[in-house]
Amino acid sequence: MYGLATVLPRLLTLLLTPLLTEYLPDADAFGEVSIIFSYILLLNVILTYGMETAFFRFFSDRAHKGKTLSTGLITILITTTVFVIIAFLALNQIATFTEIPAVYWKWVIGVIAFDTLMVIPFAYMRAQKKSLKYALIKLLNVVITTSTAAVFLIWLPEMNAINSYLPSDKIELYFIAFLAASIITFLIVAKPYFSKWDFDVALWKKMVRYGAPILIAGLAFAVNETFDKILLQKLLPEDIAETQVGIYSACYRLSVGMTLFATAFKLGVEPFFFSESKNENATKMYAQITKMFVVLGAIALFVYVVLVDLIKPLLLTKEVYWEAMNVVPLVLIAYLFFGIYQTLSVWYKVTDKTRYGAYISVAGATLTIVVNVLLIPKIGYLASAIATCGAYGLMMVASYVMGRKHLAVPYDLKNILLYLTLSIVFTVVFFYGFREYFGIGSWQLYLVGAGMTLILVGFISFREKALLLRLLRRK
Structure with missing residues (x-):
């Protein structure tokens, strides 16, 4: 519910x-x-x-x-x-x-x-x-x-x-x-x-103290999510600023597929993380869940990029908004990173070390601000997409590195990196290469997209057939 x-x-x-x-x-x-x-x-x-x-x-x-x-x-x-x-x-x-x-x-x-x-x-x-x-x-x-x-x-x-x-x-x-x-x-x-x-004054003081790190983490998350629009308004020339924000924000919304995928996965798995935290096999399950998210996310990322030009006119009814389509893969990759970060963050949630979550979020927010301030005057809204991707990538890596010291989760790092890299390379090559070469909406482009999807799905399924069979038997 x-x-x-x-x-x-x-x-x-x-x-x-x-x-x-x-x-x-x-x-x-x-x-x-x-x-x-x-x-x-x-x-x-x-x-x-x-x-x-x-x-x-x-x-x-x-x-x-x-x-x-x-x-x-x-x-x-x-x-x-x-x-x-x-x-x-x-x-x-x-x-x-x-x-x-x-x-x-x-x-x-x-x-x-x-x-x-x-x-x-x-x-x-x-x-x-x-x-x-x-x-x-x-x-x-x-x-x-x-x-x-x-x-x-x-x-x-x-x-x-x-x-x-x-x-x-x-x-x-x-x-x-x-x-x-x-x-x-x-x-x-x-x-x-x-x-x-x-x-109750004493209780109020406790609640405020407890909420302070949550406020910091929440502000950092808000900065990562939305502060780029404010910075675009402030740093771009006044006569084009709001138009550029509008075009960028419209194409940013095309990332909703990956956003909803990451959110739905988190809502389903987060209660499981806590309910199984005392289980002796908990860390193995955390590792499997993270790998399954990467497997599903890697496939979802590429499939969504292949289909995005079909989704585009349904959400953005005027062609003026299509100008910023080049940011869409970057934002989609950013939300894949964020989804992985959410699964990796189990270590500080189940060990009651949530202050580390605030530290990681602040690091991401700092990178967001720095990249936007330095690059917006030079490359406009593309800087904001790069900053979002970089910030969530940093948070993902930081959570993994810091988590190793606090909770020994046996992640299959080799295959996780392999699937993630393969999906991102396919995404970049298809969108910035084949899409430009064959033309947007051409049958040749979708034929290539279908072929690359089969290769990606087949490769991952072959390597993960044991895990997939185990999951099917449980069902």
Whole structure:
């Protein structure tokens, strides 16, 4: 249920891509929306400051269980209220700093506030194991957002009864739709705010201290995920910056296939990591799981690249957005690295050494910032794709190297590197070589792609036939 609550909303949100690229005025407007979402992600991490994870940690402790909910709720409510007051008082300054009009920010601040206020109620729902309710509400939020945005962007001009009460700016309408969904969802989950309030100062201090490393890791992850759009806006010439961000962000979204694959795999395997941590064969299972992810990921990467030009017009309806297609393989490889990093990170999760996860994330974020700052003025958004690939590659390698000292997992490094290298080489040769030589969409290109896929799958299957047969027998 939690997997569905994560993956299905992302798929529904993906439907917003063709909606936005088709009905927003231009790539400049799409770029502006992408930059705003970058700020939303960063501010969501800052305003929750690890309190969700801290809630789970102390709610499971019988000594604190009764007061954890109210202490978490009061803390989030106070800090969110302070944020809203300061943000509205400094609305013009925020608009100047971000180069985003204040008229958008007044709605975005509301979206951020209500999303933050829902963090603890949703965590409480999960703690009570109300997985179906959790999943349905998450899906409802996305359905409301998507449907309202579609109505506002497509049909509002023809709805004379209400269009006079709403602005004509489509970006503003889009964020009004988001705010409406956030308010409705908050009203559905707000019941815990009306329970008995009991604030425990000592517990609050423990929760804040516990959440601090989570905040650092979350900020680093947000930087890796989204800070490149902000840096592109700041470092490119003003007259082209937002257009370039829009084009880059649109093609970046084409990596959703690998993103969802990595996310779905993580959601399925992470509980298994913890449940089997006391098993005497746990490390062997971790090694097999990691190799299976690489096997599946290596094949998925190449197949997705072969098919990406067929997927492209379904998501990006205007050809102006296709300009940045050269970043797609780099972003796909980056998310394959990130998926491998997530499976390798088992060592610090099961040994309660999560601070190392923060260190690794900060290293990745630092590389992201440095590469973007140095290369954006020279090569534009290609620098951002290189930075994302480099950052997740660094995190993957760092997790493996550091993990060897803390948990002896017998990874089949030889074959993992072989499959990963083969898949990446095939991807680069096909996309940057054969795709240019034969022409996009030509039958010769897809014939070559099918042949290379058979070679890749056949080679890996031959070498891993023992493992694959073992898995089939278990089924």
